[in-house]
Each structure stands twice: as structure tokens, then as C-alpha cells.
Amino acid sequence: MAPIFNDGDSHDLFNFVVRDGYGVKGLVDLGLSRVPERYVQPPKERIEKSDATSHQEPPIDLSKLDGPDCKEAAEEIVRAAETLGFFQVVNHGVPVELLESLKNAAFCFFEQAPEKKAVFLKGASPCPYVKYGTSFAPEKEIAFEWKDYISMVYTNDADALSYWPQHCKEVALEYLKTSINMVKRILEVLIARLGVPVEDSVALIDALVDLKMVNMNFYPACPNPELTVGVGRHSDMGTLTVLLQDGIGGLYVKVEEDVDDDNNIAGSKGQWMEIPPISGALVINIGDTLQILSNGRYKSAEHRVRTTSTQSRVSVPIFTISKPKQMIGPLPQVVEKDGLPRYREVVFEDYMNNFFGNAHEGKKSLDFAKI
Numbered sequence: 001m002a003p004i005f006n007d008g009d010s011h012d013l014f015n016f017v018v019r020d021g022y023g024v025k026g027l028v029d030l031g032l033s034r035v036p037e038r039y040v041q042p043p044k045e046r047i048e049k050s051d052a053t054s055h056q057e058p059p060i061d062l063s064k065l066d067g068p069d070c071k072e073a074a075e076e077i078v079r080a081a082e083t084l085g086f087f088q089v090v091n092h093g094v095p096v097e098l099l100e101s102l103k104n105a106a107f108c109f110f111e112q113a114p115e116k117k118a119v120f121l122k123g124a125s126p127c128p129y130v131k132y133g134t135s136f137a138p139e140k141e142i143a144f145e146w147k148d149y150i151s152m153v154y155t156n157d158a159d160a161l162s163y164w165p166q167h168c169k170e171v172a173l174e175y176l177k178t179s180i181n182m183v184k185r186i187l188e189v190l191i192a193r194l195g196v197p198v199e200d201s202v203a204l205i206d207a208l209v210d211l212k213m214v215n216m217n218f219y220p221a222c223p224n225p226e227l228t229v230g231v232g233r234h235s236d237m238g239t240l241t242v243l244l245q246d247g248i249g250g251l252y253v254k255v256e257e258d259v260d261d262d263n264n265i266a267g268s269k270g271q272w273m274e275i276p277p278i279s280g281a282l283v284i285n286i287g288d289t290l291q292i293l294s295n296g297r298y299k300s301a302e303h304r305v306r307t308t309s310t311q312s313r314v315s316v317p318i319f320t321i322s323k324p325k326q327m328i329g330p331l332p333q334v335v336e337k338d339g340l341p342r343y344r345e346v347v348f349e350d351y352m353n354n355f356f357g358n359a360h361e362g363k364k365s366l367d368f369a370k371i
């Protein structure tokens with residue numbers, strides 16, 4: 001008989017969604033008319049659509065970086081990194097048909113029977129670099145996120161093709177390989193602007209994107225979007241994130257400082273802005289590592305995801321992160337200019353362990369390195 005989760009059954013619910021790998025999808029398949037209590041967010045974490053505005057900046061055309069308008073394109077990238085920390089790009093070099101295949105592959109993976117996905121649960125997975133799960137840190141969270149995910153860390157092509165899930169390995173690998181050139185190109189612009197000489201920037205950029213991870217997120221249609229979150233408020237710990245979102249919408253970014261757009265206020269401090277889906281575009285966001293390296297000049301934006309009651313949503317982020325043993329701290333060129341470091345030097349591995357050891361809580365992850 002299908003389990004019914006009453007409010008007192010928190011333990012059974014945990015076992016069902018987390019330990020046994022049914023996830024939110026398994027819960028939804030039971031035919032719920034209201035989310036279990038464990039998914040109800042405290043009022044301050046709930047996402048009120050009417051409190052948010054929509055990000056109206058046009059996507060940045062990355063092909064301009066290789067033409068006569070390269071200065072203008074570089075300026076747009078730097079400005080976005082310094083203000084919202086989020087921007088969208090087109091002509092990014094990732095084939096648009098591939099983006100469609102990725103979304104389909106994500107749906108195919110999550111639509112499978114729970115036992116097919118459960119083979120990738122932590123501890124059961126045939127490869128330590130592939131992990132299927134639900135919510136970010138269910139052991140630590142007061143309320144779970146309404147999200148299932150599969151996470152695939154890249155080591156080499158052969159491992160990816162052997163161990164990543166059948167439904168997504170080829171498209172995910174191609175996505176990663178075609179995106180990484182774009183990531184490096186954007187980093188070249190951002191790192192050059194910090195005053196790092198070209199001869200040093202190649203090695204620095206390679207170290208900053210040494211580890212790469214493709215995730216697929218699945219947010220099933222939810223009976224109570226007003227009570228839940230798909231992903232709670234957080235910033236990304238790595239260098240740059242590339243995100244493919246489908247057409248449903250629901251990604252919100254917090255404006256850290258007033259954003260002026262030709263003397264109009266495009267966003268006010270503390271306001272949430274939705275990043276609207278744009279067909280064929282990719283979303284780029286700055287991670288904590290770049291905020292630390294730039295001594296706070298580039299913003300690792302706090303963001304979160306709302307659920308919807310009408311359709312399931314998928315998104316496919318690529319996280320680029322440093323070598324575990326890499327020392328991360330403000331670059332000397334920036335400290336010299338600013339007169340003081342705002343962050344201490346940390347071993348990236350320690351930063352990462354602290355990030356994954358806690359539930360999402362806005363930009364609190366950065367406190368680990370703050371002076």
C-alpha cells in the first residue's frame with residue numbers, strides 16, 4: 001500500500017524521500033493534495049511572486065568578444081559581475097539543439113522508476129563522482145527543498161561515459177565540453193579587469209576551473225508553491241556557474257546594491273529579481289570564489305528557486321570550481337588597489353567542506369573567509 005505521510009511521520013518521510021531514493025518525484029506520484037509539513041518553509045523563506053521584479057537586461061552577445069565590439073561586450077560582462085552577479089548570454093558556442101536535448105534527458109532521467117535512480121544514491125553509486133539525491137542537505141534542514149537532482153563530477157571522458165547515467169551522459173559531457181571554452185573566455189575578461197597580467201592569467205584560470213560538475217535539477221509540480229522552495233537562498237561556492245533553465249521560470253536573484261541602468265534604478269538593494277527564461281540563452285553567475293579573489297568587487301549573488309503548481313521544471317547547472325588544494329584569497333593586484341584585504345586566504349577544500357556541511361543560508365558561506 002502506498003505510504004501516507006501525516007505530520008507526525010517525519011522519520012518515515014525522511015526514509016522514503018532521502019534514504020530509499022523516492023525523492024520529491026516519488027512523493028508527487030503518491031498523489032498528494034498538500035505538501036507534507038516537512039516541506040513547509042518558515043514564512044521568511046517563502047517566495048512571494050508579487051514582491052519580485054523581472055531582470056530586463058538583454059542577454060550579452062558573446063560572439064562580440066571576437067569582433068570590433070569586443071570592448072563593449074567586455075564592459076557588459078564586467079558591469080554585470082560587479083552589480084547583480086547574474087547575466088544571460090547568447091551566441092555562447094553551446095549548440096542550441098544540445099540545450100533542448102539536455103532538458104529532455106533530464107526529464108527522462110527523473111521520470112524513471114525510483115529503483116533505477118536509487119542506484120546513484122550516495123553510498124550505492126557505482127562511482128563516487130555521481131550522486132542522486134533530494135534537497136541540498138536533508139540531514140541539516142528544517143524544511144526540505146522541493147527538488148531532486150543528479151550530480152556528475154567530471155574526471156575524464158572515459159569515466160563520464162562509463163559511470164554517468166545512461167540517459168544523460170552523452171549530452172551532459174558535450175554540454176560540459178562546449179561550455180568550458182565560454183567559461184574561460186568570460187574569466188579572461190573578468191581576471192584581466194582585476195589587473196592580472198595576461199602571462200599569469202592562463203594558469204590562474206585553469207586552476208579556478210580545475211573541477212567541473214554537471215547537475216540536473218528536477219522540480220516536480222508542487223501543490224503548494226506558496227509554502228515551499230525549489231532551492232533555498234544561497235550563493236554558489238565555486239568560480240562561475242553556467243545554468244540552463246527551461247521555459248517555466250522561477251529563478252530569483254537578490255539585488256545586493258542598487259543597480260543603476262542609465263540613471264534608472266534597475267533594481268533596489270534587497271529586492272528579488274526573476275531571471276526570465278530566454279530561449280537559447282544560458283545564465284551565468286559569479287560564485288563565492290570570484291567574490292573572494294576580487295576582494296568583493298564581483299558579486300556572488302544570493303539566489304533561490306520557486307516551485308510551480310502547473311508544470312515540472314528542470315535546470316542544468318555546470319559548476320566550475322578550483323583545485324581542492326588551491327589557496328583562495330584576494331588577488332594581490334586588487335588588495336594593492338583597495339588598500340586592504342576583505343577576505344583571508346583559505347584552502348579551497350576547507351571552503352568547500354564548510355559549504356557542503358551546512359544547510360543553505362543566503363551568503364553565509366562567505367563568512368568562512370571574511371576578515
Ligand SMILES: O=C(O)CCC(=O)C(=O)O
Nearest residue numbers: 217231245251305315317
Ligand atoms: O534551478 C535553478 O534555476 C537554479 C539552481 C541552483 O541554484 C543550484 O542548483 O544551485
